Amino acid sequence: xxxxxxxxxxxxxxxxxxxxxxxxxxxxxxxxxxxxxxxxxxxxxxxxxxxxxxxxxxxxxxxxxxxxxxxxxxxxxxxxxxxxxxxxxxxxxxxxxxxxxxxxxxxxxxxxxxxxxxxxxxxxxxxxxxxxxxxxxxxxxxxxxxxxxxxxxxxxxxxxxxxxxxxxxxxxxxxxxxxxxxxxxxxxxxxxxxxxxxxxxxxxxxxxxxxxxxxxxxxxxxxxxxxxxxxxxxxxxxxxxxxxxxxxxxxxx
Amino acid sequence: xxxxxxxxxxxxxxxxxxxxxxxxxxxxxxxxxxxxxxxxxxxxxxxxxxxxxxxxxxxxxxxxxxxxxxxxxxxxxxxxxxxxxxxxxxxxxxxxxxxxxxxxxxxxxxxxxxxxxxxxxxxxxxxxxxxxxxxxxxxxxxxxxxxxxxxxxxxxxxxxxxxxxxxxxxxxxxxxxxxxxxxxxxxxxxxxxxxxxxxxxxxxxxxxxxxxxxxxxxxxxxxxxxxxxxxxxxxxxxxxxxxxxxxxxxxxxxxxxxxxxxxxxxxxxxxxxxxxxxxxxxxxxxxxxxxxxxxxxxxxxxxxxxxxxxxxxxxxxxxxxxxxxxxxxxxxxxxxxxxxxxxxxxxxxxxxxxxxxxxxxxxxxxxxxxxxxxxxxxxxxxxx
Numbered sequence: 001x002x003x004x005x006x007x008x009x010x011x012x013x014x015x016x017x018x019x020x021x022x023x024x025x026x027x028x029x030x031x032x033x034x035x036x037x038x039x040x041x042x043x044x045x046x047x048x049x050x051x052x053x054x055x056x057x058x059x060x061x062x063x064x065x066x067x068x069x070x071x072x073x074x075x076x077x078x079x080x081x082x083x084x085x086x087x088x089x090x091x092x093x094x095x096x097x098x099x100x101x102x103x104x105x106x107x108x109x110x111x112x113x114x115x116x117x118x119x120x121x122x123x124x125x126x127x128x129x130x131x132x133x134x135x136x137x138x139x140x141x142x143x144x145x146x147x148x149x150x151x152x153x154x155x156x157x158x159x160x161x162x163x164x165x166x167x168x169x170x171x172x173x174x175x176x177x178x179x180x181x182x183x184x185x186x187x188x189x190x191x192x193x194x195x196x197x198x199x200x201x202x203x204x205x206x207x208x209x210x211x212x213x214x215x216x217x218x219x220x221x222x223x224x225x226x227x228x229x230x231x232x233x234x235x236x237x238x239x240x241x242x243x244x245x246x247x248x249x250x251x252x253x
Numbered sequence: 254x255x256x257x258x259x260x261x262x263x264x265x266x267x268x269x270x271x272x273x274x275x276x277x278x279x280x281x282x283x284x285x286x287x288x289x290x291x292x293x294x295x296x297x298x299x300x301x302x303x304x305x306x307x308x309x310x311x312x313x314x315x316x317x318x319x320x321x322x323x324x325x326x327x328x329x330x331x332x333x334x335x336x337x338x339x340x341x342x343x344x345x346x347x348x349x350x351x352x353x354x355x356x357x358x359x360x361x362x363x364x365x366x367x368x369x370x371x372x373x374x375x376x377x378x379x380x381x382x383x384x385x386x387x388x389x390x391x392x393x394x395x396x397x398x399x400x401x402x403x404x405x406x407x408x409x410x411x412x413x414x415x416x417x418x419x420x421x422x423x424x425x426x427x428x429x430x431x432x433x434x435x436x437x438x439x440x441x442x443x444x445x446x447x448x449x450x451x452x453x454x455x456x457x458x459x460x461x462x463x464x465x466x467x468x469x470x471x472x473x474x475x476x477x478x479x480x481x482x483x484x485x486x487x488x489x490x491x492x493x494x495x496x497x498x499x500x501x502x503x504x505x506x507x508x509x510x511x512x513x514x515x516x517x518x519x520x521x522x523x524x525x526x527x528x529x530x531x532x533x534x535x536x537x538x539x540x541x542x543x544x545x546x547x548x549x550x551x552x553x554x555x556x557x558x559x560x561x562x563x564x565x566x567x568x569x570x571x572x573x574x575x576x577x578x579x580x581x582x583x584x585x586x587x588x589x590x591x592x593x594x595x596x597x598x599x600x601x602x603x604x605x606x607x608x609x610x611x612x613x614x615x616x617x618x619x620x621x622x623x624x625x626x627x628x629x630x631x632x633x634x635x636x637x
Binding site for chain 1: 259266268
């Protein structure tokens with residue numbers, strides 16, 4: 001069984017991002033970049049499935065600038081077997097990435113695609129779902145537990161999902177798309193010897209045109225702004241005053 | 254050996270994250286219990302930290318000196334106890350074997366040291382010999398195909414954790430200097446080998462030292478490192494500059510951490526209506542510390558690169574150890590001063606670091622020994 005894991009290069013979660021002065025986006029010059037944390041969980045899950053003898057190959061894919069190969073190497077250091085970089089300097093929106101991934105799925109024929117439920121930069125939460133739709137595959141999003149098993153010649157996934165008010169368990173046929181939530185697993189630290197071995201693993205580069213995909217943006221960003229500064233709080237005398245303020249000033253009750 | 258910027262960055266990033274997420278939060282516990290939790294030791298093993306300087310063919314990373322000091326800058330940004338645990342396997346505990354070991358000794362011990370399955374300890378210092386190491390009095394008397402070792406070793410790092418000891422003992426009683434000293438591999442559990450009580454140190458809780466006592470301890474002659482009498486001490490001296498650069502780099506990492514702590518405190522702590530970081534006398538302490546750390550970092554990287562190129566850097570290594578450890582002491586002192594009363598209580602890490610870093614000016618050659626080495630080299634070079 002082959003597992004495809006898309007990984008995105010994003011601003012490191014420890015970095016306090018700054019909005020560019022002209023409001024066109026976030027300043028990423030000289031900012032530390034890392035693998036999207038949800039994608040790290042996806043890589044970890046795929047590698048665990050391989051270590052458990054269920055999967056036979058884990059392929060990490062990243063779409064974006066040449067530096068995304070660092071992100072692919074990071075996935076290989078955790079345990080992915082090989083990598084594919086879809087190199088493009090264009091702004092890649094979720095639909096474009098989903099189309100690129102579809103083209104790769106057609107070529108690679110994975111049994112499962114495991115991806116992060118969303119990326120911490122744009123928080124779109126769309127790529128996995130779009131890919132499932134384009135492939136015509138079942139999807140199980142926000143997974144907190146994944147079990148893969150052969151049920152009478154048909155591979156199936158039992159996926160536990162965190163939903164409002166509890167846990168939902170789905171059973172889906174494979175091939176399918178699974179997106180990971182925070183509590184699915186705790187990714188390991190890549191060991192130092194494995195980081196060194198990762199540079200010897202195969203990494204192919206393709207262009208969107210090679211895959212016949214038009215990645216032109218469909219959405220235009222009008223403006224990016226800092227969230228408003230938090231203003232100082234006030235101390236209230238009693239519950240009555242609190243209720244009054246919530247009702248009449250904040251208008252939240 | 255990496256020599257590839259991308260992989261090196263990935264390695265340093267991983268290490269820095271491990272230090273920040275796993276080691277820093279465990280600092281108070283380690284200080285309180287005087288022990289590194291077993292699961293953290295297991296993670297350090299898993300990560301490959303015990304084999305940083307052991308050649309790749311034996312399962313290590315085979316880091317160059319430059320790479321090693323970059324790693325040391327990162328790993329020193331937390332309690333020195335963590336570094337101390339991996340220090341002997343990467344330094345004096347394994348280097349003798351790497352430089353002079355027989356093929357059999359290397360094949361048997363190095364993979365175990367690289368994986369951290371075995372912890373190595375280096376037993377040179379004695380109650381009567383420290384800086385004057387060559388005057389050591391532990392004896393090794395030949396008896397058939399064995400040697401009988403007698404003597405006491407003092408302040409031996411990781412002795413309680415070690416599975417194997419490199420013991421320096423005098424095989425030639427006629428030669429009172431370095432030439433009479435031989436290095437023996439002594440395994441834990443060898444009859445006649447025992448340990449003293451764990452030393453109660455000023456700081457670095459969680460890192461252990463103790464006496465190693467040898468009473469008619471029978472060691473096979475095959476356990477002489479390199480198989481020849483009289484080379485042990487010379488081997489130890491060959492790797493001195495490496496250890497000195499390593500400790501100098503550790504001083505930089507620790508100083509950077511202390512300065513970070515002091516800066517955050519100064520930006521938060523308000524007096525006279527504003528953060529104390531806005532006062533010029535506090536700023537002077539911050540700036541002096543920053544400049545000195547940068548100087549130490551630069552000189553260490555320079556010396557490390559030159560060592561990698563094969564240059565002799567005995568003088569430079571001593572300069573680095575001297576300057577970086579003294580600098581670290583000054584930064585610790587200023588960081589406590591910036592913290593004010595808070596710096597004197599154990600709620601803030603700086604109180605612990607202040608005690609922890611005091612050792613840097615003492616071990617791996619005291620400041621005074623470094624001064625002597627530097628000046629003697631200067632005079633010798635001038636004499637041609």
